[in-house]
Amino acid sequence: MSNVETLERDAAPAAAxxxxxxxGEKVNVFYGDKHALLDVDLSIGENQVTSLIGPxxxxxxxxxxxxxxMNDVIDICRVSGKITLDGEDIYDSRLDVVQLRARVGMVFQKPNPFPKSIYDNIAYGPxxxxxxQNKTELDEIVQRSLERAGLWKEVQDRLDQPGTGLSGGQQQRLCIARAIAVSPEVILMDEPCSALDPIATARIEELIDELRENYTIVIVTHSxxxxxxxxxxxxxxxxxxxxEHGDTEEIFTNPRDERTQGYITGRFG
Structure with a gap:
């Protein structure tokens, strides 16, 4: 290989x-006159769990x-900046918000099963x-969703019973199964374990780890x-x-910002 070729090879840019x-790029959120979010730039990787922490x-x-x-439902809320999903601007006025929410599912802090049967909770979205398209396909979706949420074996004999009759941890897994049923790409979780006991919390955490093989997960947690x-x-x-944003281990063991250090060590928050 010539010296010129060697130099060209060495100078070749690394893969982007x-x-x-x-x-998210320069995301700002206002609730009336209150400036709630200021110039947030954050990239969320595929098939990873990203935790959002802070006071x-x-x-x-x-x-x-x-x-x-979800902020669209708040009259006084205004969002500026840009947020893309696979490169597509989700705030584009031509975008179908219903379809967006099928691609980006949500699990809330407090389990909120519909006042319907376990089966109908899962089948509602599909x-x-x-x-x-038919009962056979729906049956398959319901079973697959409950299996992925680690709930099938516990409820397979009582699918016609109300979802509200399940325990708190089971209700939260039902809500996760409901989100999965429409084949989302992203699952958002807003403090999904804050209302659960330690055993139910451990089960949800195991489930999150399993789900990231197929989904991108963003979780807000106070823990x-x-x-x-x-x-x-x-x-x-x-x-x-x-x-600050980075690898979880790095954030917790070697944070770059003194505010992160202060929060992690309990000096405020």
Whole structure:
């Protein structure tokens, strides 16, 4: 190989990093006159769990709700900046928000099963979106979703009973199964274990780890221990700003910002 070829090879640019599944650029959120989120830039990788941590009122749940436009239902809320899902601007006026929320599912802090049977809780979304064309297809979707949520063996003999009759942890797994049923690409979780006991919490955490093989997961958690256990990436928010984002282990063992260090060591929060 000639010296020129060697130089050209050495000078060749490295492959560009793969863009995130969801990318937020200069995201600002206002609730009336209150500036709740300030110039947030955050890239969320595919098939990873990203934890959003920080003190109460720091903007982490506000940012989470931007990712499937849940803030649209709040009259005084205004969002600026850009958020893309696979490169597509989710705030484009031509975008179908219903379809967006099928691609980006949500699990809330408090389990909220519909006042319907276990079966109908899961089948509701596929029926709305025209995914299950007949009873056989719906049966398969219901069983597959409950299996993925680790709930099938516990409820397979009582699918016609109300979802509200399940325990708290089972209800939350039912809500996860309901989100999975429409084949989302992303699952958002807003403190999904805060209302659960330690045993149910451990089961949900195991489930999150299993689900990331097929889904991109973003979880808001008030528990730093939970963030350390379940996530590969962690983003620390403070006073409406994204302070730091990186590998979870790095954030917890060697944070770059003194505010992150202060929060992790319990000096505030």
């Amino acid at each position: 990093p793969r863009p995130g599944k969801i990318v 109460s009122g720091c903007g982490k749940s506000t940012f989470l709700r931007c990712l499937n436009r 029926r709305i979106h025209g995914i299950g 730093m221990q939970q963030a350390a256990r379940v996530s590969q990436k962690t983003a620390f928010f403070h006073l409406g700003r994204l302070v």
